[in-house]
Amino acid sequence: MTDVYQRLAHHLDRLPAGYPATENGVELRILQRLFTADEAEIALCLTMMPEPAASIAERSGRDSNTLAPQLDQMSRKGLIYRSTKGGLPYYMAAQFVIGIWEYHLNDLDEALIRDVNEYLPLLMKENWTKQETKQLRVVPVAQSVSAEMRTMPYEVAEEIIRSQSKIVVSPCICRKEHEMVGKGCGKPSEVCLSFGGGAYYYEENGLGRAISKEEALDKLRIGMAAGLVLQPGNAKKPTNICMCCGCCCQVLKNLKTLDSPAKVVHTNYYAEVIADNCIACEACVDRCQMDAITVDDVARINAERCIGCGLCVPECPNDALVMHRKKADEQYEPPANVVETYVNMAKERGLM
Ligand code: SF4
Ligand code: SF4
Numbered sequence: 420m421t422d423v424y425q426r427l428a429h430h431l432d433r434l435p436a437g438y439p440a441t442e443n444g445v446e447l448r449i450l451q452r453l454f455t456a457d458e459a460e461i462a463l464c465l466t467m468m469p470e471p472a473a474s475i476a477e478r479s480g481r482d483s484n485t486l487a488p489q490l491d492q493m494s495r496k497g498l499i500y501r502s503t504k505g506g507l508p509y510y511m512a513a514q515f516v517i518g519i520w521e522y523h524l525n526d527l528d529e530a531l532i533r534d535v536n537e538y539l540p541l542l543m544k545e546n547w548t549k550q551e552t553k554q555l556r557v558v559p560v561a562q563s564v565s566a567e568m569r570t571m572p573y574e575v576a577e578e579i580i581r582s583q584s585k586i587v588v589s590p591c592i593c594r595k596e597h598e599m600v601g602k603g604c605g606k607p608s609e610v611c612l613s614f615g616g617g618a619y620y621y622e623e624n625g626l627g628r629a630i631s632k633e634e635a636l637d638k639l640r641i642g643m644a645a646g647l648v649l650q651p652g653n654a655k656k657p658t659n660i661c662m663c664c665g666c667c668c669q670v671l672k673n674l675k676t677l678d679s680p681a682k683v684v685h686t687n688y689y690a691e692v693i694a695d696n697c698i699a700c701e702a703c704v705d706r707c708q709m710d711a712i713t714v715d716d717v718a719r720i721n722a723e724r725c726i727g728c729g730l731c732v733p734e735c736p737n738d739a740l741v742m743h744r745k746k747a748d749e750q751y752e753p754p755a756n757v758v759e760t761y762v763n764m765a766k767e768r769g770l771m
């Protein structure tokens with residue numbers, strides 16, 4: 420029989436976000452570090468459909484009374500996802516990213532960080548950049564968008580936050596793991612926002628704390644002041660908003676290595692320089708997390724690199740930067756909700 424970790428890796432690769440195999444097996448080493456062999460066997464029984472312990476036990480021929488506490492413990496370790504319906508816990512498979520990795524915020528060590536940093540560039544290259552539907556999208560910061568510009572509510576982080584009834588803020592795992600190996604950037608840590616069911620999971624697992632809408636809007640202001648890119652989940656009703664830096668964020672830092680990050684990001688905006696206003700002060704250059712701006716006599720933006728985050732616009736002292744909405748036929752309309760996002764991803768990968 421194939422090794423349980425190989426079977427688990429294959430199982431995770433059959434989920435929408437995937438978990439591709441490598442030549443040196445680093446992905447197996449990561450699973451061995453996170454799952455016991457028993458936990459790996461149990462994880463193999465779960466799908467992306469939430470189910471109560473009794474259903475999973477029946478399907479997998481296990482004893483429900485034994486399995487229920489095991490599932491609860493695994494969900495608290497961040498190996499699988501747990502939600503509640505009618506007062507009953509439901510369990511489903513967690514993807515590796517966004518999922519198992521992020522749920523290990525409080526269980527990091529140098530060896531795991533090294534292995535994950537070896538593995539994630541491959542996951543990004545093999546799956547994230549190739550997939551048509553991504554797990555995250557980019558929205559512009561509010562200060563960069565003019566009042567006349569037509570924006571959709573799902574493109575405005577403030578609107579997304581105001582529409583939530585449950586919000587949890589967590590430390591950013593990307594900046595935490597970089598900090599732990601001496602590569603921290605010093606940008607704000609506690610700015611990752613989760614909403615709804617995901618927020619309850621984060622709170623119950625000790626990964627974050629519940630905050631009010633006002634506090635969440637404050638977090639947004641802190642993130643903007645620090646020059647973090649706003650990346651909500653890729654749905655009209657996102658379950659999270661990430662605030663990311665180009666140095667630590669596992670998504671942005673891998674996108675940054677591409678010639679045309681703009682081609683593989685869901686964004687409806689781009690920035691442009693008004694050359695007559697530009698005084699070549701270079702204030703915008705460091706602000707851009709995609710290295711899209713160069714300055715000689717005036718600033719120039721490489722459209723292939725601009726992901727429409729808008730961070731450069733409020734930084735300009737001379738109103739020389741403006742945001743534009745892309746043409747109608749280039750507009751990206753996100754899936755209605757996260758379930759639709761994952762269904763789209765699964766179909767694109769031929770899994771459904
Ligand atoms: S994706 Fe962004 S906000 Fe989320 S953990 Fe990584 S850097 Fe932090
Ligand atoms: S130029 Fe850079 S900072 Fe400005 S919107 Fe584009 S990606 Fe963002």
Ligand code: SF4
Nearest residue numbers: 697698700701703735
């Ligand atoms: S911040 Fe404004 S004025 Fe300064 S270089 Fe950039 S575009 Fe030009």
